[in-house]
Amino acid sequence: MTTPREGTAIEDWLAHRAGGLLVTPAESLFAPLLPSVGMLSEGQFRGRDCAFCGITLSPTTAVDLGAHHIKRSGVDVRWFPRACRTCVEGGYVNALLDAAFSACRALPPPAHLTDLYARLRHEIRRRLPAAWAAAAQAGEDTLTWHAHQRVIDASTDALADGPGDRPSPLTLAMRVAELGRRLRDLAPYPP
Numbered sequence: 001m002t003t004p005r006e007g008t009a010i011e012d013w014l015a016h017r018a019g020g021l022l023v024t025p026a027e028s029l030f031a032p033l034l035p036s037v038g039m040l041s042e043g044q045f046r047g048r049d050c051a052f053c054g055i056t057l058s059p060t061t062a063v064d065l066g067a068h069h070i071k072r073s074g075v076d077v078r079w080f081p082r083a084c085r086t087c088v089e090g091g092y093v094n095a096l097l098d099a100a101f102s103a104c105r106a107l108p109p110p111a112h113l114t115d116l117y118a119r120l121r122h123e124i125r126r127r128l129p130a131a132w133a134a135a136a137q138a139g140e141d142t143l144t145w146h147a148h149q150r151v152i153d154a155s156t157d158a159l160a161d162g163p164g165d166r167p168s169p170l171t172l173a174m175r176v177a178e179l180g181r182r183l184r185d186l187a188p189y190p191p
């Protein structure tokens with residue numbers, strides 16, 4: 001069984017992602033990774049808009065995501081993000097995939113690409129255990145096992161690839177698109 005390989009260089013690089021870093025343990029696999037602070041609109045920061053998809057929330061659709069400790073303009077602040085019900089029920093993945101698949105065409109700023117990259121990796125890592133479990137249940141060398149294993153191998157390869165040292169925006173956009181394809185294949189394995 002393949003397990004994800006992590007390069008420390010990638011982690012170091014991600015730690016420097018522009019636009020502020022979530023102080024909340026970013027690699028906690030319990031929840032989807034929220035956009036980093038620099039990616040937030042004023043409405044998302046204020047909790048008026050969904051932290052994931054940016055839609056304006058109404059009192060009946062807003063879901064509180066709890067208190068988060070973040071750095072904003074170098075100052076420690078508490079952030080109380082809110083999200084729409086669709087995103088909370090799994091729709092955040094669609095917003096993430098849309099952004100990933102348009103990255104090469106739209107070429108968003110590097111900080112935006114770095115944020116997408118980090119969130120896609122996180123989401124893939126969240127889903128791999130379910131894929132491992134499905135493969136184990138199928139029994140080694142069965143057709144189903146090979147189907148699961150292909151998804152697992154492609155995902156772990158994509159995670160191990162990393163962005164390289166000082167990637168160009170286009171290289172980073174291509175990595176983001178590749179992670180998007182891997183996440184799409186992992187969609188049937190909810191975390």
Ligand SMILES: [Zn+2]
Nearest residue numbers: 050053084087
């Ligand atoms: Zn939303």
